[in-house]
Amino acid sequence: MTPNEARDIADAGFAHIAGDAELVGALLAQSGSDVAGLRAMAGRPEFAVFVLDFLLELDQRVLDFAQAAQIAPQRVQMARAVLGGGDPW
Numbered sequence: 001m002t003p004n005e006a007r008d009i010a011d012a013g014f015a016h017i018a019g020d021a022e023l024v025g026a027l028l029a030q031s032g033s034d035v036a037g038l039r040a041m042a043g044r045p046e047f048a049v050f051v052l053d054f055l056l057e058l059d060q061r062v063l064d065f066a067q068a069a070q071i072a073p074q075r076v077q078m079a080r081a082v083l084g085g086g087d088p089w
Contacts, residue, residue, distance in 0.1 A: 003083065005079070006078070006079035006083045009075060010047075010051045015077070016021050016055075016064075026054075027054055031050070044083075048083050049080065062077075
């Protein structure tokens with residue numbers, strides 16, 4: 001997986017989160033920010049890692065996102081490893 005592919009997965013993950021009010025609320029709570037702050041964070045390179053970590057925090061989040069994005073759930077972990085370390089498996 002290339003860094004561009006990993007960022008694409010993170011971008012798709014953020015779009016998935018943005019489409020679900022419950023996930024948006026959880027992401028805001030985890031970030032400790034408001035919507036404006038989250039928008040500002042979204043422009044920073046480390047935001048992709050934050051999004052992937054958020055999705056990977058709960059198995060059901062990963063499974064729901066992977067199904068919506070039509071990717072294997074393992075690709076989310078692979079993307080996280082490519083963008084910021086961690087176990088690629």
